Amino acid sequence: MIGIADIMAAREQIADTIRQTPLLSSEQLSLQSGNCVFLKAEHLQKTGSFKLRGATNKVKQAVYAGAASVTTASSGNHGQAVAYIANKLGIPATIVVPEDVAVCKVEAIEAYQGKVEKCGLTSAERLPRAMEIAEQQKGVFVPPYDDPYIMAGQGTVGLEIMEELDDIDAIFVPIGGGGLISGVLTAIKETKPSIQVIGVEPQLANDTYLSLQQNQLVSHEGTTTIADGLRTSQPGDLTFPVLRKYVDDVVLVSEEEIRQAFTFVLERMKQLIEPSSATAIAAVMFEKTALRGKRVVTLVSGGNVDLAAMAGLIVK
Numbered sequence: 150m151i152g153i154a155d156i157m158a159a160r161e162q163i164a165d166t167i168r169q170t171p172l173l174s175s176e177q178l179s180l181q182s183g184n185c186v187f188l189k190a191e192h193l194q195k196t197g198s199f200k201l202r203g204a205t206n207k208v209k210q211a212v213y214a215g216a217a218s219v220t221t222a223s224s225g226n227h228g229q230a231v232a233y234i235a236n237k238l239g240i241p242a243t244i245v246v247p248e249d250v251a252v253c254k255v256e257a258i259e260a261y262q263g264k265v266e267k268c269g270l271t272s273a274e275r276l277p278r279a280m281e282i283a284e285q286q287k288g289v290f291v292p293p294y295d296d297p298y299i300m301a302g303q304g305t306v307g308l309e310i311m312e313e314l315d316d317i318d319a320i321f322v323p324i325g326g327g328g329l330i331s332g333v334l335t336a337i338k339e340t341k342p343s344i345q346v347i348g349v350e351p352q353l354a355n356d357t358y359l360s361l362q363q364n365q366l367v368s369h370e371g372t373t374t375i376a377d378g379l380r381t382s383q384p385g386d387l388t389f390p391v392l393r394k395y396v397d398d399v400v401l402v403s404e405e406e407i408r409q410a411f412t413f414v415l416e417r418m419k420q421l422i423e424p425s426s427a428t429a430i431a432a433v434m435f436e437k438t439a440l441r442g443k444r445v446v447t448l449v450s451g452g453n454v455d456l457a458a459m460a461g462l463i464v465k
């Protein structure tokens with residue numbers, strides 16, 4: 150299991166690459182939720198998501214260990230982050246994506262000089278291909294969440310939040326494979342354990358919620374949630390034990406609530422966030438916990454939205 154020392158080390162590793170993102174606040178959101186609400190703005194991070202933190206920590210470590218290239222199998226934010234940092238460090242990156250990938254995602258990866266290879270439609274097809282390329286090219290496969298360097302890198306956002314704001318009562322964090330929340334949990338619970346950390350999942354992708362309830366890894370059979378960064382089918386082997394040890398609660402939000410939160414942030418706060426991040430706002434807006442009159446932070450994990458699909462995310 151990773152510890153706070155790994156997160157401190159990650160922070161030094163990534164300091165010259167990542168941006169320290171601001172905390173935003175909204176009076177209206179605070180009024181509506183009955184808490185004093187802050188938003189940690191990782192949608193303003195380079196590459197548009199927190200994923201650059203873990204990817205930078207992992208790819209730097211791979212380069213020190215002599216890797217000549219890196220590969221991954223994610224077409225989303227993780228793929229963009231790996232392509233970005235590999236390009237900065239001067240090694241090639243191959244990102245294996247599904248045949249039906251959105252054009253905007255291919256363009257984003259290619260804009261960071263990443264090489265895109267299309268393979269199959271499922272992660273079961275893409276993963277082995279990415280690992281095969283890594284082996285052929287004396288490269289390193291960079292997992293999206295289930296890796297100690299990735300988890301420690303993501304945890305650096307927890308340290309930043311504690312430095313930026315005093316007297317925090319709770320932090321709301323979206324959960325996909327659990328890399329982000331396991332890093333944040335380690336940073337918070339090994340520094341200031343009185344801060345509650347609440348995980349948020351879509352009702353349509355509640356694998357972590359069910360896994361905690363049943364005390365074993367439970368997976369779902371695929372999901373159509375609009376929170377596309379949270380569609381991972383089950384928690385990670387390394388991330389799940391951290392959740393089991395430390396997480397205070399996991400709450401669920403509906404697709405309609407995610408759309409409402411997305412629309413609120415766009416219209417009122419003038420911020421473009423992605424549906425995966427709107428889950429954490431929705432949990433606060435729609436009072437999924439008993440917290441009232443508290444200082445709460447929602448972790449806005451990213452802001453990459455396919456503009457062609459945006460009209461479908463807005464409710465009026």
Ligand SMILES: *Cc1c(COP(=O)(O)O)cnc(C)c1O
Pocket residue numbers: 198200226227293294323324325326327328329330378379381423425426450451452
């Ligand atoms: C990857 C991602 C998540 C989920 O992170 P995990 O480490 O997989 O739990 C949440 N939001 C956004 C925007 C992401 O890209």
